[in-house]
Amino acid sequence: MNHFAQRNLSGSSLDKHSSRSNTRIAFPPPLFGKELQVTGPGFGSPITPEELARSLREADDPLWELIRREAEIGARNEPHLASTLFAIVLNHRTLEDALSFHLASKLESGYFQATQWMELLREAMNDSELYRNAIRKDLMAVTTRDPATQHAIQALLFSKGFHALECYRLANWLWERGRRPLALYLQSLVSKSFAVDIHPAAKIGSGVFIDHATGVVIGETATVGNHVSMLHNVTLGGTGKETGDRHPKIRDGVLLGAGATVLGNIVVGRGAYVSACSVVLKSVEPFMVVSGVPAKVIGILTYQQGVFPSFEMDQRVSVCGMFMKPISSDFGQEESFVDFGLHI
Helix, strand or coil: CHHHHHCEEEECCCCCCCCCCCCCCCCCCCCCCCCCCCCCCCCCCCCCCHHHHHCCCCCCCCHHHHHHHHHHHHHHHHHHHHHHHHHHCCCCHHHHHHHHHHHHHHHHHCCCHHHHHHHHHHHHHHHHHHHHHHHHHHHHHHHHHHCCCCCCCHHHHCCHHHHHHHHHHHHHHHHHHHCCHHHHHHHHHHHHHHEEEECCCECCCCCCCCCCCEEEEEECCCCEECCCCECCCCCCCCCCCCCCCCCCECCCCCCEECCCCCEECCCCCCCEEEECCCCCCEEEECCEEECCCCCCCEEEEEECCCCCCCHHHCCHHHHHHEEEECCCCCCCHHHHHHHCCCCC
């Protein structure tokens, strides 16, 4: 058993525990001044972003408070997972500490200890407010856009796209400070551990969602804007005939379908959608739908201001090629966190 988890085992009572295990766990004090109720199986009933903002208005870090709540409920409902939840979540004071611990355990090798990675991750997060804010925006992107993810803790624990992205952020922090051999070493470990290859020099915004993530490749001079969503096997690469600035520029709110390939120093405009398995060799205008090999314009997306296809994650456009009608929702789904410490 992990030594962090061992410290939490005691003789205190546990509301619910498996008959197959005599382990009794001391839970930390309730987060909200009263005992949390187990409202459902697993990590409990999902909570919407609006409910989070409304119920945790006074919290310094509402997303972290939510994750701790879900961890407590999960430990009660699944005792076999309790020591893991304590080690990764409940043993830590902040989201940064928890994420550093979790990523470090995945990056550990015979040549580089987990404690070394943890120190680097904490140093980078403490040094960069942008890094800290990006973590929360990326977590919310997974939680709100992935239909298979019902809880923020689920994204923190299990989303390898999120893990790879936050490791890239450390690599980029190292690269920008001239520690390039170590940044490249981290890139190679991320490629091996998560099957995601992002060059440390690439520029990636916040609120980015990489679904499934396997096979994603992002080149050295590529840029990815805010609120972008991409699926597995996406490639942002060079043509092989260029030097210098040779990779794509993906603007805010773009949706890149599974297997999409964008090659060369071209621009995919704000709010555009590249359908699955398309090969893009020319720049794409904002809010255009492109599909095919090579990709051609097949439609135009029309949304209310502030809404992007990356929020909707609707890939059926690649089949019908129809014009999208305005949707009723607005950007408030993420803006609701601005006043509650997430700075989205």
